[in-house]
Amino acid sequence: MSRERYDVIVIGAGLGGSACAGLLAKRGLDVLLLEKNRVAGGKAMSLAKNGFRFTAWVVIGAPVRDNYYQRVLDELGVADLAELVVPGTQGSIYRNPAGRYSMLPDMPVGETDPNVIFAWLEIPEHRRPAALEFFAELTFMPSEKIASLEGRSFASWLDQYDLPLSLRAFLTSLCCDGMFMVPSDRLDAAEAIASLQEMFLKGGGVFCKGGFGRVAEAYCEAVRRFGGTVQMGTRVERILVESGKVAGVRTSDGRTYRAPVVVSNAGIQPTVLKYVGEEHFEPSYVDYVRSLVPSYALLGYRYFLSRPVTDRPYGVIFSDTSPWTSDRLERAARGQASREGVVYYEVPSNYDPEAAPPGKQILLTGSFCPPDPDLPREEIQAWADAGERILFDAFPELPAAIEDKDLYTTRSVANATRDSAMPGVGGETIGLAQVVGQAGTKRPRIESPLEGLYFTGADAGARGVGTQMAIASGIRAAEIVWERRRHGR
Template sequence: MEDNYDVIVIGSGLGGSVCAALLAKAGMRTLLLEKNNRPGGKAMGISVNGFRGEMWPTFGIPMHRGPFIDAFRALGIESKLDIRPGSFAMMYRRKGGNWTTYVDPPGKPVQDPTANLFDSWGLDDPKEREACLTVLAEIFMMTPEQLDQLDDVSVQQWLDERKDVPPPIRGFLATHSNLMATGVYELVSMSEIARVMQIFAGGETGYPRGGYGRLIDELIEVLRVHGGKLLTGARVEKITVEEGRVTGVATKDKAFKAPIVVSNAGIQPTVLKLVGREHFDRSYVGYVIDIVPSLGFTNMRYIFSQPVMKHGVYVATTEDTYLDIERLDRMRDGIIPDEIALDGVVPSHFDPDMAPPGKQMLNLGTWCTPDPSGKELKALHKKINDLFVEMFPEAVSHIERIEGHVGPAEVSSLSRDQVLPGVGGEAAGLAVTVGYCGKNKPKPKSPLPGLFFVGHDAGGAGYLATHQAVSSGMNVAQLVHFYWLERRSVVRI
């Protein structure tokens, strides 16, 4: 009976780890399999020469509400979440102008949050300011019912329905389609963007003490306390199926039995590779193949000889920095836009133990195609560094080294295998666009009995990528537990 379980979860990203911990706490014999030597997937913690953090700039856990708090509370470890506030720097450059910076300091509510934003845009015309304020107010005042009606409306369509929208607000929402939904504004659902903006406008956000990797460790500890088991270095090669039902999984060395398998490996790799097309209806296979991936993300780590970055988070944009379909298409040919947006995080700003004393690390990057074989990364890395030198000239002399150049290839290696051309290295996952969001989000319960999906691809909505994964973990755990009880009421499993 040692290798027989009630449920097997494939992949220990945030979605898989939350789901596995909740299922173990609910009394199910749970096995969590991770192909890497450490748990966490894209949220895996790293430690290099005393510098700790994530492989990508990761930030933005609301301190008073949201999926992280809900999940840790449900697991009885809310006190271990330990989110630290920090300062958030928004940098903006007008056409032909210099970079301006406005800062949201921690613990200090801003009386008029739009004032600095509009000033940085150079909105001197009162009518333009009023028009921008009207757009933002409409977003922040949307009711849940109004948001639901926007599942099938893209950000671009929503903006086009409004007359005389000033270019800065169009650029702002197009850029935030990249930043918040990891997609392009022609395709990203307006409901997704609006929900995320409402959450971030509703309270302070922060970064977890010890980084996101520590949160994974806390989840794994709950799994173990409740009798669950984690196996690392255990790449699943096949989900086994007999008589039209899931029966377990097989790794290179061993077979594990379970009537329920929850995959955090991505819908496309799960259906097309781990299970196989032959076990699904052709129309479902076609649906899975057509699900639109998120953008990719590439970045590098700046190591400084002393703490030179004043803030915890940096987001740098212009009116024209957003990736749209045309620019993304050109990027596939290695043609880089003149303007790119940057996203950066300094982990030790929030937790001094994340860097050696007197030193500092900045994770800084930008969006790209999700293709693990993309041609654009070398040019993008040069562009990132050119912008860094331009924005922070005083910090350049303190750079000890630049390392950790990562992108879609590393995402694919860490979390989801490439099974289709041009995709596999998506920064968030699948389903960030109209037709695959909100009520149209892919169902976490697959057509194959006993197979479920967890993570960004299914089961969560209306949050940033990590939040969607955690939300999915909670929702899918409840669904799987009910399914387990349901099957036990019919037949012993």
């Protein structure tokens, strides 16, 4: 039975919100966690259909070692509720200029061998020493030098090197386009290099059996075990403000819950512009919030297959020309350039035997598109068709094995996760983009100007890749709220 007064209310049971709520509950605070959906996980929620189970869309975790998923599961004592798995292999596919597709050879997790990559990318022998020198510089760059690159685009940093086109495509397609969902000419170089280092040295490709929503569900269970309250299917309509301070929330069913602290995992823009209201902030802060740029979106299919078509757990399909630039994305959105680019795929049944009925397989795909949740149907289909053509070329046996397929779109993402508070925004895959001016020391703060209001999730206060960045933000938000409470602020 829920009550009306709490120490802290957390809005949204995504990975950041649920981690924050669990950690605060463990510290002894009376926590209420509200989630509009019937399941936890946010942008990484788990779904099930006809005996298949999976994360709603492609989600590939990195790094593997010392990852935030396990760190918080262990701290909250719920590691038995979510089983992480590291397949150890991947299936990235390079299409060479002649149109031939080849798969990346296997390498041990966390032991990236540049020479294996160079051979796969068909880099001539005489260009490999310089490429190896570049690889070493990127992988072992000191943190002080990485920090000095903040404010510079990753593309401009790459431009100073004479890299083979295929190696540059590998870095931007396999790593940066997928890790950050922004083109490299806008991606912050420090953010990219720090995350690439972690992936190369600690491995990439960690998943959760049953989907990453299981991790968030475990965090929610920790909230309950530590005496907190979790209410699913409860949509927050308004964050209440009294005398210039947060006072609680009102839900769509008309109920009011009181608390001096509200931590929002619902996105900075929806929180400020919709749930609180512009009138409670200085105009300059409202302008700042409106100016924040979202990441691009993923759009793709869930293929339910009658038989296996690949033994690989995940990968990216790319070519020398597939990496996106801002200009090409804008022209493609207007129908003035090809929409064919990088395609990501994940095969949950290849790392989780219970993800598909016996003898069957599920394969998820994702490719770039604008984050507008109101994209016209014909534009959605054009983006989807572009990705599907590439997938079918790479896996020619796949079409004949399809029993059913679901298309997920920017509207699917917005409906399930982030409410749209501005035109053209809401369907983004990650949240606020890690572009120059919005990353590192310029990342939006967890603390808001409104007393008692905090942000968590991929939008605020952390760096890294997607879901693990969200958890890192949740950890930091819990620390900030706890410290301020201890000191009576």
